[in-house]
Each structure stands twice: as structure tokens, then as C-alpha cells.
Amino acid sequence: MRDLNGAVVVVAGASSGIGRATALAFAKEGARLALAARREELLEEVAEECRGLGAGAVAVPTDVTDAEAVKRLADRAVEAFGSIDIWIANAGVGAVGRFEDTPVEAHRRVIETNLLGPLHGAHAVLPLFRRQGHGTFIATVSVGAFAPAPYAAAYSASKFGLDGMLDSLRAELVDSPGLHVCGVYPSFTDTPGMMHGANYTGHALSPEGPIYDDPDDVAATMVAVARRPRARAMVGALAPLSRIGYAVAPRLVEKVAGYGMHRHFGRQPPASPSDGNLFRPVEEGRGVTGGFYRPPPAWLSPVLVAGAAVAAIAAYRSLGRGPDRRMRRH
Secondary structure, three states: OOOOOOOEEEEEEOHHHHHHHHHHHHOOOOOOOEEEEHHHHHHHHHHHHHHHHHEEEEEOOOOOOHHHHHHHHHHHHHHOOHHHHHHHHOOOOOEOOOHHHHHHHHHHHHHHHHHHHHHHHHHHHHHHHHHHHOEEEEEEOOHHOOOOOOOOHHHHHHHHHHHHHHHHHHHHHHHHEEEEEEEEOOOEEEEOHHHOOOOOOOEOOOOOOOOOOOHHHHHHOOOOOOOOHOOEEOOOHHHHHHHHHHOOOOHHHHHHHHHHHHHHHHHHOOOOOOOOOOOOOOOOOOOOOOOOOOOOOOOOOHHHHHHHHHHHHHHHHHHHHOOHHHHOOO
16 A cells, blocks of 8 residues: 555554554554554543544554454444554563563463464454455564563563464465565664563663664554565664574574673662553553663664674575585585
């Protein structure tokens, strides 16, 4: 859909962060929006802001872990606007803590929201897409889909699983060229998610290192993918570098990530455990950004370029150490 004016877009997780930025980005394109999240009052605030930009918008309070509620969201969008052209599966939660210190109910809730939420969305909208002969499903995945996330095992599991689900749906839809399944892969993003997250570390939560992505950049990528669908759209430099780095040197990446997180939390002040927004909405974090962004140091860009070159060379050389070469050697 090169022209998004009048397109019907469902945005799940629209109350803050990437979802709110995405709703506003599509509103500026003239799309008609069905906005979903658990925080009803805040959701209506976002809908009103979209209307102020000239877009039609309805607020549909929805918990994406409830499959029937997600089906009602799809029905409400069709009732309001007659169809659905684009579905943005963006709702997500996180729980930070050592694996065994994090309650199993918290692990389960992360997977229910981050993996089953998009699955419920796809299950609700794909039949409509098939009847229409067109439609684009876009999920917010993460750098966590292809690199380890110590202290966030369930988050990583949900994103690895979501990446696999999208691959499988694309394979299944090869007979439907008008239907598209896409993933957007941001790295660390300056959203209110840090305020929302469950915390079982025993220490205060704070970002580790620079925050690399702006929510508005992620939203702009969503719009670009809606216009020109593609399987994977990376946001920023860290996501593709993480993917290449873990493919080339997985044990090294695991050690660096693990020791880095141990060191980070060891420096943070004590804090009481919190379930964050896992089981019920919280009032904190109502905007697009979390206020954590710091401009990256000047030396970062050349280091990232050099890192990409080293990773590419290592990947190329690893091909020469494959089974065929070993067989020739013997």
C-alpha cells in the first residue's frame, strides 16, 4: 500500500512507547485506526490525539492474552471502518531477574503477552485477509529474537518464538501473494517500558549503556514496511550486528552479555521486587519516550562499522572451515 490514506490499521499496545508513536505516525498518513491496550483512559487520549491529526480513530480496550478479546478487537475495527488492511502486533511486557528468582507465573505472562498476543492477532485477522485477498501483518520483534538476553529468559524465549511463528506463517501463505507477514526488529529503545517492567533482580532497573533507538524511528519503519512489505526490517545498527555476531561467535556473545549484566546489576542500588505491569496496568509511563536517551559517543559509529566488517570477515572465513573443506583436507 504505497498510499496509506484511508487504510485501516489496528495497533495493539498503542497506549505508550513504540505503539503510541506508531499510531501517531499512521494518523499523519491519513490512516483510520483501531487502537488497543489495557489502559482505557490513556488509550482514548491517544485516539483523540490521532483525531487531532485528521485521522479516524476508535479506542478498543483489549488484553491481548485473551483470544476472544482480540477477536472482538478485529470485529470492532471492521464494524467501525469496514475492513482491516494492516495489523500491528506491538503489545509487549518484560520481566527482569535471574531465571530462578523470577516467579514462573511471571515467565508465563511474558510469553502469553509477547508470543500468544501476536498469535491471537494473526488468528483473528488472517481469515479476513484471505477473504479480502490482501492484508499486512506486522509484529514488533526484537534484537532478543537472535541474541541472548540474560536476566530476561522468558522475554528472549517469546521473541525467538515470535520470529519462528512469522517465518512459518510466511511459508504457509506462499499461495496468497496479497498477504504479507513482516517483523520489525528494534534494539534497545527509549520507551517507558523500563518503568513498566517487572523487576526481580533485587536492584533498581536502569538502562545498560546508550539507548540506541528512538520510538519514532521504529514507528517510521512500521510505516515503511506497511508501504513496502518485507520479511524483516531492522531498526538501527545494533540489531543486525547482534544477529551476525551471535551467528559467528555465540559463546563469546553469551559470555560478554552475561558478565555485562552481572556487573550492571551489581552496581545498582537495592530495590524491592515488583510485578510491574505484567498482571495489571500501571499508571507510570504514559508517553512515547522513557526519557533515558543519551546521544551515543562520537567513537561509536566507526566502532560499529568496524565490528560489522570483522563479523562479515569471520563469517566468510567460517565458510571455509565447513565440512566440504575438511573432507578435501583428508
